[in-house]
Amino acid sequence: MSSDPWGRVDETGTVYVRTADGEQVVGSWQAGTPEEALAYFERKYEGLVVEIGLLEKRVKTTDLSAKDAQTAIDHIREQVDAHHAVGDLDALKTRLDKLVETVEKRREERKQQRAKQSDEARHAKEALVTEAEELAQSDQWRAAGERLRALVDTWKGLPRLDRKSDDELWHRFSHARSAFSKRRKAHFAQLDAQREEARKTKERLVSEAEALSGSTDWGPTAARYRELMSEWKAAGRAQREHEDDLWNRFRGAQDVFFAARSSVFAERDAEQAENLKLKEELAEEAEKLLPISDLKGARAAFRSINERWEAIGHVPRDARPKVEGRMHAVERAIQEAEDSEWRRTNPEARARAEGMTGQFQAAVDKLKGQIEQARAQGNNARAAKLEAELERSQELLDQALKGLQEFGG
Template sequence: MSSDPWGRVDETGTVYVRTADGEQVVGSWQAGSPEEALAYFERKYEGLVVEIGLLEKRVKTTDLSTKDAQTAIGHLREQVEAHHAVGDLDALRARLDKLVASVESRREERKAQRAKQSDEARGAKEALVVEAEELARSDQWRAAGERLRSLVDTWKGLPRLDRKSDDELWHRFSHARSAFSKRRKQHFAQLDAQREEARQTKERLVSEAEALSNSTDWGPTAARYRDLMSEWKAAGRAQREHEDDLWNRFRGAQDVFFAARSSVFAERDAEQSENLKLKEELAVEAERLVPVTDLKAARAAFRSVNERWEAIGHVPRDARPKVEGRMHAVERALQAAEEAEWRRTNPEARARAEGLTGQLQAAVDKLRAQIEQARAQGNTAKADKLERELEGRQALLDQAVKGLHEFGG
């Protein structure tokens, strides 16, 4: 009979293993010595030790699923419980029990981790939905569209939730994207319609601008070009492929007209500047006639100046009031001299002035005599009344005498 600390072989070749529950039959060995029998079943035990060690390592260091781990533990436990090995089977059972607890602990950890990840994924997806619904109302078409595409990529990188929750959130997310796409499509369709309308309007404006480009009706045409420019700005932008071409044609037509007008105006300005110089010389000549000493000679000289003035063309508009004002001042001085001469030499007017002066002088003399008589009689009130009347008549007389002096009287 042969034995070791964990097993023995009896005289019949039966192999036993020692356990906490007593000896258990391992098997029967008839092919060799008892030592060989123990060595064989001890190798069986070492094989179990290795397998359990490998499983412990896999549970600890890999993502072995709980189900696969439990299956592997059950398979090893069956082998241990079959008692087909010689060794410390109770230690193996203890390690398997500990391994079961470890797998269960990992299962709970994974469950908690999955729940946490699910909560985080739910929160992340809800945040994506909220942002997508806000973007769906945005008019920042390019930026919002790019951001929505980025949100889709983010969504795809998140874990799935339970089907109901995931489907509900995806429905809201997808609806927001569809709503934005629909609004953007409507916006650009409307924008295309507006740009087409702007193109047609600008085509019409270009046609009119080109038709006016050779006009020599400078004032009205320039005013019409200003109106056309206002209409151009109000029309809005046409499609990009048309806008620049239309603007170049419109601007080109204006340039042709205004270049021609500038050339004509430059010639006219030079001519008017020369005209101004000539009229300023005539104004100086006319001003030498004032003050008027010989009305007849002054009138003839002014008539000569004025004839030469009228023969000269236009002067610059901003200089016209000043130079014409100088001529008007001389003309007014001549008119004043003519009126004074007429009053001095008009016999009818002189006779009327003399008659009026005589009548007023007689009235003044009469009032003075009446005043003296009233005071001699002691009638002060009457004298005072006549004095006030005398003041008025005397004023009229003074004015009449002044007028008479104008006639040289």
Template sequence: MSSDPWGRVDETGTVYVRTADGEQVVGSWQAGSPEEALAYFERKYEGLVVEIGLLEKRVRTTDLSAKDAQAAIDHLREQVDAHHAVGDLEALRGRLDKLVATVEARREERKQQRARQSDEARKAKEDLVVEAERLAQSDQWRAAGERLRALVDTWKGLPRLDRKSDDELWHRFSHARSAFSKRRKAHFAQLDAQREEARRTKERLVAEAEALSDSTDWGPTAARYRELMAEWKAAGRAQREHEDDLWNRFRGAQDVFFAARSSVFAERDAEQSENLKLKEELAEEAEKLLPITDLKAARAAFRSVNERWEAIGHVPRDARPKVEGRMHAVERAIQEAEEAEWRRTNPEARARAEGLTGQLQAAVDKLKAQIEQARAQGNNARADKLEKELEGRQALLDQALKGLQEFGG
């Protein structure tokens, strides 16, 4: 008979293993010595140790499913419970029991993980649905369309939920995409209609612009071109393939007209500039009549200047007030001199002569103050103009003073 701490072989060749419940028959050995029998069944025990060790490692280091792990544990437990090995079978059962606990813990952990993932997936899909429903109302067609396509890709990458929840959320998501697509299609259909209407309107505007391009009715035609431009802007854009061609034709017709008008106006400006020089010379000639000492001669001389003035054509509009103002100042001086002469010779004027002299003196003083103020402000043009007027006023004042002397005589 042969034995070791975990088993023995009796004289009949029967092999036993020692367990907590007593000895259990392992098997019968007739092929060799008892030592060989023990060694054989001990190797079978070592084989179980190795298999259990490998399973422990798989459970610890891989994503072996709980179902497969439990099946492997059950298979090994059957071998241990069959008592076909010599060794510490209780220790193996203990390791298998620990594995069962580990697998159960892993199963629960994965269950909770799946629950968390499901909650996260539900939240993610609900967020996608909310965003899709918001985008369904957007008018940013390109950006919203691209974002909706990105949301679809994100949806596909998320885990499925339970069928009912997944179907409900997908229905809302799909409905939002369909609503956006329907609105976008309607928008672009309307836009196409508007652009077609704009094309017809602009073709009409182009036809009129081209018909007006050779007009020489400068003012009304330029005004009509401004109206056509306003109508063009109000018409909106035509289709891209028509817009540029229509604009080039429209702008080209305007350019022809305005180039012709500019050429004519340039000639007119040159003529009016020459007229201005002539009128400035006449104004200077008229201003030499001031101060008026001989009213009859001044009146005749101014009449001659004015006749030549009227024979000259138009001057540039912006220069007209200044040059005409110079002539008017001389004319006013002559008129005031005539009025002074009338008052001087009018028997009833004596009483008003002194009042007139005072008014003229106040006017002269006021003009001097205004000239001084204009010089101080650097407005020499106004000061020069006022000085011309001052000369006339001073002349009238001198005449009034002279008239007072005559009244006094």
């Protein structure tokens, strides 16, 4: 009979293993010596040790699922329980029991982790739904549309919740996207209608602009083009494929008209600049008549200058007030000289002036006498009142005497 610390072989070739529950039959060995039998079943034991060691490593270092780990443990346990190996089978059972505890701990950790991930996913999806519902009311069509598409990608990357919760949140999320799409579609449909109306309006404006492009009625036509431009801006934008073409036609028609007008105005401006030069020369000739010493000669010379002035055409508008003002100043000087001469040589006016002067002189003399009398009588109040009247009468007398001097008197 042969034996070792964990097993033995009896004389019949039966192999036993020692356990905490006593000896257990491992099997029968008839093919060789007892030592070979023990060695064979000891190798089976070593195989179980290696298998358990590998499973322990997989449980600790890989993402082996609890279910698959438990299946592997049960498979090894069946082999250990079958007692088909010689070695410390109780130690293997202890290792398997500890491994079960480890798997259960991992199972619980993963359960908690999944619960945490599910909770995080729920909050993340609720946040996505809230943002989507806010975006559904936005009028920032491009930015909101791009953001909603990004939210969909984010949603797809999140774990699924329980079926009911996931479906409810997805329904709200999808409804928000649909509401936004519906509003955007309605907006662009309205925009298309407005752009079509703008296209019709601008085609009408283009037709009128093109019809006016050959006009030579410069002022009214230019004014009408300004009105057409205001109407163009008020019409809004047409569809992109029409807007540029319509604008090019509209602008082209204006360019034809304004180029023709500019050409004509350039000729007119050159002519008016020459007219201004001629009128400035006449104004200078007229100014040489001042100061007036010979009224009759000055009047005749100015009349000649003015006739030549009238024969000259228009001058530039911004230069007109200055050059005309120079002529008007000479004309006023001649007029004032004529008025002065008339007053000086008019007998009736002289007689009236002498009469008025005499009346004012008599009034002054009378008031002076009344003042002397009032003072002699001690009536100072009356004297003061008469002095005020005397002052006013003296002013009138002085003015009358000045007027009389103009007649040489």
